[in-house]
Amino acid sequence: xxxxxxxxxxxxxxxxxxxxxxxxxxxxxxxxxxxxxxxxxxxxxxxxxxxxxxxxxxxxxxxxxxxxxxxxxxxxxxxxxxxxxxxxxxxxxxxxxxxxxxxxxxxxxxxxxxxxxxxxxxxxxxxxxxxxxxxxxxxxxxxxxxxxxxxxxxxxxxxxxxxxxxxxxxxxxxxxxxxxxxxxxxxxxxxxxxxxxxxxxxxxxxxxxxxxxxxxxxxxxxxxxxxxxxxxxxxxxxxxxxxxxxxxxxxxxxxxxxxxxxxxxxxxxxxxxxxxxxxxxxxxxxxxxxxxxxxxxxxxxxxxxxxxxxxx
Amino acid sequence: xxxxxxxxxxxxxxxxxxxxxxxxxxxxxxxxxxxxxxxxxxxxxxxxxxxxxxxxxxxxxxxxxxxxxxxxxxxxxxxxxxxxxxxxxxxxxxxxxxxxxxxxxxxxxxxxxxxxxxxxxxxxxxxxxxxxxxxxxxxxxxxxxxxxxxxxxxxxxxxxxxxxxxxxxxxxxxxxxxxxxxxxxxxxxxxxxxxxxxxxxxxxxxxxxxxxxxxxxxxxxxxxxxxxxxxxxxxxxxxxxxxxxxxxxxxxxxxxxxxxxxxxxxxxxxxxxxxxxxxxxxxxxxxxxxxxxxxxxxxxxxxxxxxxxxxxxxxxxxxxxxxxxxxxxxxxxxxxxxxxxxxxxxxxxxxxxxxxxxxxxxxxxxxxxxxxxxxxxxxxxxxxxxxxxxxxxxxxxxxxxxxx
Numbered sequence: 001x002x003x004x005x006x007x008x009x010x011x012x013x014x015x016x017x018x019x020x021x022x023x024x025x026x027x028x029x030x031x032x033x034x035x036x037x038x039x040x041x042x043x044x045x046x047x048x049x050x051x052x053x054x055x056x057x058x059x060x061x062x063x064x065x066x067x068x069x070x071x072x073x074x075x076x077x078x079x080x081x082x083x084x085x086x087x088x089x090x091x092x093x094x095x096x097x098x099x100x101x102x103x104x105x106x107x108x109x110x111x112x113x114x115x116x117x118x119x120x121x122x123x124x125x126x127x128x129x130x131x132x133x134x135x136x137x138x139x140x141x142x143x144x145x146x147x148x149x150x151x152x153x154x155x156x157x158x159x160x161x162x163x164x165x166x167x168x169x170x171x172x173x174x175x176x177x178x179x180x181x182x183x184x185x186x187x188x189x190x191x192x193x194x195x196x197x198x199x200x201x202x203x204x205x206x207x208x209x210x211x212x213x214x215x216x217x218x219x220x221x222x223x224x225x226x227x228x229x230x231x232x233x234x235x236x237x238x239x240x241x242x243x244x245x246x247x248x249x250x251x252x253x254x255x256x257x258x259x260x261x262x263x264x265x266x267x268x269x270x271x272x273x274x275x276x277x278x279x280x281x282x283x284x285x286x287x288x289x290x291x292x293x294x295x296x297x298x299x300x301x302x303x304x305x306x307x308x309x310x311x312x
Numbered sequence: 313x314x315x316x317x318x319x320x321x322x323x324x325x326x327x328x329x330x331x332x333x334x335x336x337x338x339x340x341x342x343x344x345x346x347x348x349x350x351x352x353x354x355x356x357x358x359x360x361x362x363x364x365x366x367x368x369x370x371x372x373x374x375x376x377x378x379x380x381x382x383x384x385x386x387x388x389x390x391x392x393x394x395x396x397x398x399x400x401x402x403x404x405x406x407x408x409x410x411x412x413x414x415x416x417x418x419x420x421x422x423x424x425x426x427x428x429x430x431x432x433x434x435x436x437x438x439x440x441x442x443x444x445x446x447x448x449x450x451x452x453x454x455x456x457x458x459x460x461x462x463x464x465x466x467x468x469x470x471x472x473x474x475x476x477x478x479x480x481x482x483x484x485x486x487x488x489x490x491x492x493x494x495x496x497x498x499x500x501x502x503x504x505x506x507x508x509x510x511x512x513x514x515x516x517x518x519x520x521x522x523x524x525x526x527x528x529x530x531x532x533x534x535x536x537x538x539x540x541x542x543x544x545x546x547x548x549x550x551x552x553x554x555x556x557x558x559x560x561x562x563x564x565x566x567x568x569x570x571x572x573x574x575x576x577x578x579x580x581x582x583x584x585x586x587x588x589x590x591x592x593x594x595x596x597x598x599x600x601x602x603x604x605x606x607x608x609x610x611x612x613x614x615x616x617x618x619x620x621x622x623x624x625x626x627x628x629x630x631x632x633x634x635x636x637x638x639x640x641x642x643x644x645x646x647x648x649x650x651x652x653x654x655x656x657x658x659x660x661x662x663x664x665x666x667x668x669x670x671x672x673x674x675x676x677x678x679x680x681x682x683x684x685x686x687x688x689x690x691x692x693x694x695x696x697x698x699x700x701x702x703x704x705x706x707x708x709x710x711x712x713x714x715x716x
Contacts, residue, residue: 031528039522133353142358142578143545148556155558161528162558236556237521238548238578242354246521281525286488289517 011159024282031161032278038167040274041174042229046247047254047266048178049225052185055261056198056218059109060117062125063101064251065244066132067223070097071230072239073135076146086149086235094227101223105216128244135241143238170232177228178267185263194218250289253296259309269307338639339382340410346372346627347405349398349426350416350441352390355519355544359572359617360418360441366611367624368415371631379631380638387411393418395425402426406433412640413438415626418619420444420491427456431714434642438630440622443543443570444494445705448669452712455642457649457668460622460658461592463491465703466569467499469590469676473696474537474567475506482567483535484513485526485550487542492518495541495569511535516542523550524557531559543570548579555583572617576691581682584691588678590703592618593658594692597675604657615689618658625658626670650716661700667712671700 015026022029046068053061074093078084084092104127112119148166155164185191194214197204201211230244237243254273258265273292280291287294299307348368350360365388372384387409391398398417405411406429414430417423418441430437431453439447440460447458482503486492492515500510511533514526527550530538538554540547547568554560568575571589595605595615604624608616616624633648634640654662654670662672677692685691707715 025532028529028532031532032525035522035524035528038524136353136357140358141353141355141545142574143548145552145578145580145583162562164556164558166556167524236553238545238552240545242545243521246519278525282529285526286515286517289520 027160028282032282033275034161034163035167036275036278036281037271038171038274039277040271041171042233042247042270043251043254043274044178044267044270045174045225045229045232046251047258047270048181048263049222049229050251050255051258051261051263051266052181052225053219053222054255055263056194056222057113057215058117058198059112059120059219060124061219061222062121062248063104063128063131064124064223064226065248066128067097067101067226067244068230068233068247069132069135069241069244070100071227072146072234072237072243073139073144073230073241074227075231075234076144076239079146080144086231089234090228090231093231094224097227097230098220098224102216102220105219109219110212110216132241132245139241141240141242143240146234146239148235166235170236173228173232177225178270181225182263182267250292253292255306257292257296257299257306259306262306262308262310265306265308338641339380339634340412340640342382344379344382344384344631344634344640345409345411346384346386346630347402347409347411347414348386348388348416348623349391349401349405349414349422350388351393351418352388354393355546356393356418356441358574358614359544360416360619360623363608363612363614363616363620364416364418364441364623366608367616367620367622368627370607370611371624371627374628375631375635379634380640382640384631388416391417391419391422393422395419395421398422399425399429402429406430406435411435412634412642412645413630415440415623415630417441420446420494421489423447424451424490427451427453430455436630436642436645438626440626441619442491444490445498445710446490446494448665448667449705449711452667452710452714454668454714454716455646457626457664457670459626459670460618461590461674462669462704463495463498463570464705465592465674465698466495466590467502468703469674469698470567470569470588471499471502471539472506473588473676474565475503475508479537479565479567480506480508481535482508482510482537482539483530483533484510484539484541485523485530486513486515487518487520487546488515489518491543492541496539499539499541499569513541516546518542519544519546521545521549523553526550527554527557527559531557531562531564535564537565537567539567539569541569543572544575547571548575551579551587552583572619573615573689573691574617576679577614577689581680581685581691584679585681586679588676588695590674590676590698591692592672592674593621594675594677594694596690596692597694600657621658625656628656629654629659646716663700665704665707665710666715667707667710668716669704669707669710671704673700674698674703 018026074096075089078089152166197211205211258269280288348365350364351357389401413436415438417439420442423439423442427437438457443463445462445464484496486496576584605615632652636652637644637648660673676696
């Protein structure tokens with residue numbers, strides 16, 4: 001790809017500065033930043049789902065990692081057992097996972113709303129253990145494989161790295177879904193009802209709006225977001241029943257840093273921490289999996305409600 | 313079926329011949345108790361886990377469930393790859409359950425902890441799963457045996473073959489715990505001994521799912537070979553993503569320093585073809601190994617990995633030694649383990665070195681291309697048999713001081 005000459009000259013100057021200041025080649029730095037942003041795309045999608053569920057329902061959804069894993073496994077099962085490919089799975093798998101969430105909400109979760117947060121947390125944590133345990137029993141931990149769809153194989157040779165088309169796709173989908181969700185909740189009439197129902201359900205019900213149904217669908221939607229992340233992950237990560245377990249703790253840290261329940265906070269923090277993690281992998285890789293928790297501890301000390309959260 | 317019954321009959325006869333000859337057999341608590349301690353549910357559970365318990369059970373079945381006039385009992389537990397959990401279980405097994413031997417033990421940090429405990433409490437531990445050479449080196453113990461393979465064997469097999477094929481510059485992507493450090497160190501030594509150079513390395517947390525960032529740094533190093541000093545899903549993710557990022561297409565090659573047949577099964581031949589790896593067991597090696605694998609597959613639904621076959625072999629040798637000694641007394645059994653010849657479907661041309669290392673033939677194999685394979689599990693060309701003397705460190709080089 002040819003860049004306009006002024007831009008490319010600017011890039012050269014910046015590159016030289018980076019080399020002087022940090023002592024690493026700019027190619028490596030840019031590559032890592034882009035990779036970090038792509039990993040951040042997964043964090044953002046997953047933490048968004050958690051933030052929607054917590055913000056609208058005050059439920060700490062510990063099943064989220066298992067639901068992400070389900071998204072990936074449903075994608076794989078659709079192909080393995082029914083011959084349904086990636087593009088259809090991109091729509092079907094989140095729906096299936098979302099329906100699974102709705103069943104949980106209708107049969108179990110809704111009975112706990114009047115109790116302390118901890119009960120919801122324990123229930124969803126238990127469900128996660130059961131779901132992951134069942135998949136481990138059926139499929140083992142070595143993992144299944146899922147090919148990248150033919151339309152998205154190959155990549156772009158950028159001046160500083162080879163960007164696989166599929167990773168670019170992940171980034172685009174994540175940005176569209178994240179900001180679409182933010183817009184729907186913060187800027188539309190439906191979103192306004194939803195936020196109102198969270199503040200004062202009795203009043204909203206008095207206006208003739210079916211609040212329990214709205215809550216059920218919100219949970220289904222939040223869970224479906226995890227399902228979408230699962231579909232996106234299927235072709236690039238080894239598909240194992242444990243894939244959500246490894247990610248979910250980090251994602252919870254992201255939500256806490258962003259501010260529990262803050263939609264925009266979850267999205268921005270997701271991408272930002274992906275970038276931060278990417279940089280850590282260059283300068284001190286051993287710390288890559290703790291840097292997010294260090295940030296979390298610092299943020300909690302300085303701003304207990306999180307970067308974008310409001311004190312209650 | 314005839315194979316199965318014949319193998320059982322031979323085993324039972326061996327047990328009878330060795331065991332019943334000793335008069336006044338003394339077995340503590342009237343039972344020989346074997347503890348299989350391994351990863352039952354996490355990253356390493358497919359390559360050890362339930363399959364390791366099955367391996368032990370097969371060895372016990374060969375003896376007709378009796379040795380030295382006493383029944384044999386197997387107990388098992390999940391150590392979750394955590395040294396503290398493993399130590400707590402092992403301590404309880406040694407103090408309360410009175411186990412006579414602990415086998416299995418995947419994950420080096422776990423194996424080092426449990427072997428240390430065995431030394432303190434005078435209980436035999438036979439490790440088939442963990443890889444660190446420290447187990448028979450600086451941390452060796454008179455009561456500790458290392459059975460299936462170790463990081464040096466992997467380095468000596470795969471590392472040497474790759475350098476000899478022209479891969480003389482290396483960059484390591486290494487998992488950040490005892491095993492990864494040991495594997496990288498041993499491989500780097502072999503690479504340099506063969507005239508190659510190591511350009512750099514990077515440590516990643518255990519476990520990791522995204523390797524793109526490490527792979528790009530490995531790519532930037534310009535090394536011909538990217539050595540993956542990790543295992544299980546870490547290695548699989550790294551190999552998949554190296555394909556995705558066009559690293560292998562751009563001319564760099566990967567060397568998986570510790571890979572199991574289950575990894576190849578998951579990755580698929582299209583992704584894994586051409587990789588060299590070193591293994592202590594391949595089911596399709598000869599009639600004896602095929603018969604053993606068929607018997608195992610009937611119980612597990614998969615072919616055995618070298619760890620699972622190693623657990624079978626270690627339990628089998630332990631029981632032969634108990635039969636020979638006529639007791640399960642630790643010191644007598646250790647003497648017998650050195651006295652009884654080590655020989656079974658897994659341990660070929662084998663012997664136990666005075667540092668506890670079981671030295672046996674290893675195999676350098678290359679992963680088949682999809683059109684060369686006749687079906688599931690038909691994955692390897694055996695390229696070279698590596699005699700035990702070449703595959704494992706000598707006692708002098710191991711640095712072990714607690715020799716038998």
